[in-house]
Amino acid sequence: MRKIRASKLSQKTRLPKKPRNLARQVTLRLLLVWGLLFLCATGLAVRLYHLQVVDPVIAHEKAPKNKNYKAIARSQQTANLQLFTPRRQIVDRNQNVLATDRINYELYVHPALFIKNAKPVSAEEIAQSLATILKTDSPENLLKKFGRPGPLFRNLPESVVPQIRALQIDGLDLRKNYSRYYPYQDMAAEVIGYINKDSSREPKAGLELTQNNLLERPSITLRLKRSFLQLKGKTQPIFHPGELKRSQKLFQFDDLRLQTTLDLRLQQSAREALKAGMDKYKAKRGAVLVMDVWDGSIPILVCEPTYDPNRYNEYQDYSVFKNWAITDLYEPGSTFKPINVAIALEAGVVTPNAKIEDTGKTVVNTHTIRNHDYREKGARGKISIPQILQYSSNIGMINIMKQLSRPDYYHKLQELGIEEPLKLDIPGYTPGQLRDEVEFSVREIDAATAAFGQGFSLTPMKLLQLHAAIANGGELMKPHLVKGLVDFDGNIHYEIPSQSKKIWDSKITQTVLEMMETVVDQGSGKVSQIPGYRIAGKTGTAQKINQTGAYDETAKITSFVAIFPVENPRYAILAVVDEPKGRWTFGSTVAAPIVKDVIETIIAHEGIAPSREPEKN
């Protein structure tokens, strides 16, 4: 033992740097103190590594779930700001705004809280001041409304807001909202549709519904660094937009708008013409459709009755919401005759110059079929195809279509796509209905009625499409109402491509077109003549099927279809008026004048030059 100690001591004395007089005890004590601090420092380094590098998820019931300190830091130091992104506008083809987002206000009243400058104010006084500002209700009326729950007014314009604020009354609460506004009210409702007024802003009809993905802008969420400031005892957040990431641009939305093919001016005139015609004959409903035969765009689509999308919630009759020109089927009647002529010519069963026997009356499968003017005119004898169209002869048509075998005829009708769904850019299109193929082939009566446009049904839109094919040389164009996305200068950014299918030879459609011109020049369509302009057309007066499935003798659907101008067809126009009242209600008297008005409007707005010198009477 002693030896060992002695050796240790000697080692110590041999240490070169150690001061001579420093005892082993002193060294130990000093090292002990230093070592204690060193240990603490090492422990803290481990603790810091655990906090800063490992940073485990905090397991405590009051701590945020599954978060470590770094995640907690992120969530408390940043805030997500959801900015309101306005829905894109809808414009017509001349950039008139048909639908837009605008700011409006809801006014809430809390009569229990009516205080001005720390003094209570009577409800009567407030009703009086509100009435003078709003000018919609009498003070007494307002007073009654004060008690009701919910907002006193919705959709208050921004202009009244400063006046209401100037009253400086507690208990009047204005809340800012964004709402969809349709400046032209019902003028294009059947195409534009509407969106819900509530905060969901759910699109409900028309282009608003089908083009939702083009109309909705991507929502903007800003992730901003944030801190807080104590100001006058209130904690206020401070955002640090300077620290936004480059990918988060503040104004990343574009100025694109959805452009429709509609022409508001034409639409307005067409609606006026339709309304005037319907008023005259007290008709149940009506529609005017115009199609640009070269690209399938629809500059006019008017359905009556319609609705104001700004007040969609006030309508009791839900049928106003449907665009019946595309949703409802009807038997086209005589307006289908030119289509049948085109089918027969294309099949080669008749020549354009053929003479057809018109007996005025015939019996098919025990059914007696007459011409509409059989009583006055009787049998006409051999007449030409243009004459058949001019007189709208049912028997003549039956005799033309007889030449074609019934299965062939059926297949030709099918090829027109009557039964196929038309992919329109507004919702609700109903495909047409033909008879059963076997029935049609076996029974003569079905083919006979189909020859003059009865016994099957289609939508007015489909009929217009078929006539457009006559106008453009046999191309079945897909009708469309959306042109694409355009910017404020009208440059198109996204265009929906047009689609077409060849169904007839252009020589044949040219022949049919000229035949239809004679209808306006000399036949039942005389009403729609416009001096100096070449117009082709065809009237239609079809009986409606009543609820028992039989033809109703009193309910008629009158229509007129026109193609214009004949020398270089551009527009196909269809007017349909449902259930006009009175004795002289035919396509020629009810629908043709409407079409004439529409053509006159188009001529005026589009500046279409006359094709010949007007004849002098």
Add this chain to the structure above:
Amino acid sequence: MLQYLKYLIPFINPQVRNWTWEARLLNWLTCIWLLVGLITLISASYPEGVIEHQDGFYILKRQLIGIIVGIIAFNIVTNKPLKETLKISPIMVLFLLLLIFLTTVPGIGKTVYGARRWIALGPFSLQPSELIKPFLVLQAAYLFARWKNLTWNIRGTWLAIFSLTLAGILIQPNLSTTALCGMSLWLIAVAAELPWPQLLSVSLGGLSVAGLSLWHNPYQWDRIVFFLEPWDDPQGKGYQLIQSLIAIASGGWSGSGLGLSQQKLSYLPIRSTDFIFSVYSEEFGFIGCLFLLLFIILYGTIALRVAFKSKSKIQRLVAIGVMVFLVGQSLINIAVATGSLPTTGLPFPFFSYGINSIVASLLLAGLLIRVAREGSKGKVLKLKIEQRT
């Protein structure tokens, strides 16, 4: 006039090149510590200054006043022989003890955060519990170095004065400073080779007094152990610590960069004083923290080397005392910020804002450097030559 100018020039006094290498190294390390602390303080206090004083550099300006005063004191202490400084220490201890008790007198003491620690002095305030630290080191060194040669009367008197000091700081209340001073005094005593039975009985006595106090006031215990589970009350008692932990953890490996702490903007309370380390660690990350810890340990190790080399026991104990106060206080501050010790208000030497704290820290550093200068016989000879010229 020129001879007084040296008191104003910090660290680059022309005499420095004649100092021992330990003294020179400590001189420069103190300078670096001060500068890094100042830079961190600018970063930590700028947003607070902007919000509360409409001047981002408000706190920096006040801190600079402290630094000027502190450097004058530092230069005086480093240039004065330790023996002479020791002569004034008993008077200073007693004077500051009196001031400590004055802070508890209503009307004289200034209450901040529910504690009377300050005596208002115009736009500034005096914190005697901070300023007493260097003199406690001196007095404890003086007492424990000559412990064997002193009668129990003198021993008892000074122990009583120390106890009174601790009690005075405790009733402010300032538990953390009390604990720091108590532990430091005890560690100086350990270094002074006092017999273990005496040391242990004193420490047991201290601990039992503390235990008794806690047993008497259980709410204090709750407060003290809250640091173990700050999430029990994340919006209340645990808020400060949680925010500090979030700041430290946000630093990650390399930190967010100087000036880029997010937590200092509003979330972290008392960010320029007690929790300044949290701002530092958010901005410099784990690497920065490791460097800071290594730096502190390097400082402590050189202080230990100075203690080994010093000629007299008093010098040795002063060196150890300074090491315990500067290094120990830094480590306690880091431990508080990282949730390793109860949340108490103890400034980080040379980092935290506080004129009294910076003066006390510079005085302590000055004492250590003085000891280092006197450590080598040869160098002291040079000093004498210098004094002749």
